[in-house]
Amino acid sequence: MLQDLFKQIGADELQSQRMASQLLKRANQLAEEESISEAEALENLLKKIIEGQK
Amino acid sequence: MKGENQLLKAYSHKMRSCLHVSGEDAYSFLQSQFSNDLPKGEIPFERYGLWLNVKGRVLADSVIVHSKDEDYYIFSENTDASLIKEILENHIIADDVEIESIELSGSILVNTLGANVLCHKLGIPAREAKSETSNAVYQDLSVGLVFPSKRLGENGFVFCFLDNASHDLAKEALEEASVHWIGANEMHLKRLALGTPLVPNEIGPNDLAGEGNLVPSAASLSKGCYLGQEVVARLYHVGKPQRQLFVMTFSALSESDSIELPMSISIEGRSLGELRTLYQDANDSNKWYGVALLKVRYLDLVQSEFRLASHPLDSLSTLSEFSQNFE
Numbered sequence: 001m002l003q004d005l006f007k008q009i010g011a012d013e014l015q016s017q018r019m020a021s022q023l024l025k026r027a028n029q030l031a032e033e034e035s036i037s038e039a040e041a042l043e044n045l046l047k048k049i050i051e052g053q054k
Numbered sequence: 055m056k057g058e059n060q061l062l063k064a065y066s067h068k069m070r071s072c073l074h075v076s077g078e079d080a081y082s083f084l085q086s087q088f089s090n091d092l093p094k095g096e097i098p099f100e101r102y103g104l105w106l107n108v109k110g111r112v113l114a115d116s117v118i119v120h121s122k123d124e125d126y127y128i129f130s131e132n133t134d135a136s137l138i139k140e141i142l143e144n145h146i147i148a149d150d151v152e153i154e155s156i157e158l159s160g161s162i163l164v165n166t167l168g169a170n171v172l173c174h175k176l177g178i179p180a181r182e183a184k185s186e187t188s189n190a191v192y193q194d195l196s197v198g199l200v201f202p203s204k205r206l207g208e209n210g211f212v213f214c215f216l217d218n219a220s221h222d223l224a225k226e227a228l229e230e231a232s233v234h235w236i237g238a239n240e241m242h243l244k245r246l247a248l249g250t251p252l253v254p255n256e257i258g259p260n261d262l263a264g265e266g267n268l269v270p271s272a273a274s275l276s277k278g279c280y281l282g283q284e285v286v287a288r289l290y291h292v293g294k295p296q297r298q299l300f301v302m303t304f305s306a307l308s309e310s311d312s313i314e315l316p317m318s319i320s321i322e323g324r325s326l327g328e329l330r331t332l333y334q335d336a337n338d339s340n341k342w343y344g345v346a347l348l349k350v351r352y353l354d355l356v357q358s359e360f361r362l363a364s365h366p367l368d369s370l371s372t373l374s375e376f377s378q379n380f381e
Contacts, residue, residue, distance in 0.1 A: 006148070019148035022079075026146060045147050 005046075009053060059232040062171065063206055065163040065241050066225065069214060071116065071130035071138050072156040079149040080124045087145060088118060089263065089286070091277035098122065100201040103272050104253065105141050110262050110285025114138055115253035115272070117212075119201045121192075127156075127199060129214065132253060145281070158214050159221040163203055165210040168228060172213055175227035176220060206236070207244050242333045246343060249377030251299055256330045256345045264289045265347065266299045267373045295350070297327065301376040302344040302360075303368040309339070311363035319346065321359045326352040329362070345373070 002023060006016035023045055030041035075084060085092050090103030100119045104112050114133035120126050130138060135155045142153055164172060173179070176197055192200040198214040215221035236244075242252070249267055251257045257266030263273040263286055270276075273286045289295060317329040327348035335341035348356055357370050 018150070022150050023148040025150075026148065048147055 005049070009049070057232055058234045060234050061165075062167045062228070062231055062233045063165045063210075063236055064168050064228050064233045065206070065236040067131060067161055067163070067238075067241075069129055069131055069158050069161045071128060071133055071135035072158050072214065073128040073135055073139060073142075074154050074156055075126040075128060075142075075151060076124050077149070077151040078124060079151050080126050083142075083146070083149045083151045084118060084126055085277070086279065087142060087281050088116075089273040089280055089282065091274045092118060092120070096122070100203070103274075104263055104268065105138065106263065106273070106280075106282025106286070107259075108281060110282040110289070111259050112253055112257050112261055112263055112266070112268070113141055113259055117201070117203075119199060121199070129212075132255070156216070158198065158216060159218045161212055161214045162221075162224055162228070163205060163210060163212050164228070165206050165208050168231075168233065169200075169211040169213075171227050171231045171233075172224050175223060176213075205241075205244065205248070207247060239333055240336055242331070243336060243343070243380075246301060246333070246345070246373070247377055247380045249374045251345070251373060252331060256299060256347070261297075261347060262286075262289060262295065265295045265297050297347050297349050299373045300346050300348050300353075300370055301373055302329070302346055302362075302370055304342045304344065304362055304365050305338075305368040306340055306365050307342040307363065309334075311365070313363055317362075319348070319356065319360060321352075321355055324352070324355075325349075326356050326360075341368075343376075 002020035003016045006019045007013070011019055023042070027038050027042040027045055030036070030044070031038040034041070081092065081094065087105065088103045089106055090101050092101055093099045098121050100117055102115065102117050105114045105116065107113055114130060114137060116128045116130040116138065118126055118128055128138060139153055139155060162172070178192055178197065178200065197220050198216045200211050200213050203210050203212045213224060215224065245252065251266040251268065257263070257268065263269050269286055269290050275287055275290060313332060315330060315332060318325065319327045319329055327346050329344050329346040331345045333343045335343070344362065353370070357367060360367055
């Protein structure tokens, strides 16, 4: 699903795969740093991506 | 000073930030955030530039140094590592980038003569410090990092030390060679002579790069998109800054005049700007240079009416004009 999101905003197959896995890695880092759940961290990152597209 | 070798110059200082940036996306990530263009490829480089916010305001400045592989180092003399790290980490989303802070024991800026002394003492191949093409970067994790800098007004290098032993050894070697240590005030005068503002003290988070003589030298107009780029380009191409950084010269100030900085400059109830820093001339102790951000439309009023501790202005020039005439 994440991969599809990156494809929709213009990334190719390989890029979107890498970006999706990196996004999950970053969500994990943020969850630890900010003591929040991984889902919440992922939601925050996705919001930033969507805002960036506006 | 007597006994000093005036040809061998060094400035010892503390680097407030040293960040190591690595990862497959390190280059593209830094290129998207930093205001100056970073060369692509395997060539080692050092670049001075800014970290802007989305409104084009100047949050901090840095030198980015690239030595090899996917390793990049961010140095800043005036901004804490934690702030630059925070600025960058706010924008890491789906990028393979790691940022870690490195604690340095100290840094020494030297001219090429000083660099040769240090290379010899520290066992660094001399060719690393001889290059005048300003792309020689030396990285040795047992010593630190060496990169070119022209902040002394001539070719030179910054030696950043990771441990106290190398740092002490370097200082000793320079002392033995009768180095002329440059003080902070003298260094600021050299900076003004080069037309470079002090970030964030003279140009900071409420100011634009274009107001401080930083476009295009530190904020590129040709590299493409980066944070704050639209504001930089728009102001440069279609607008004119309402405010600009000026150097005020006072010829009769005394050290006993108590002046608190930053100082708001207002005349007849109108706010005309702010005096941000003040430096003493190297030869004449009564002569001082103040750096102020002023509203351009009120320059005449500042020139005729402004008094600093009851002393009138001797002259007023933009930072770039000042650098062309300062000796």
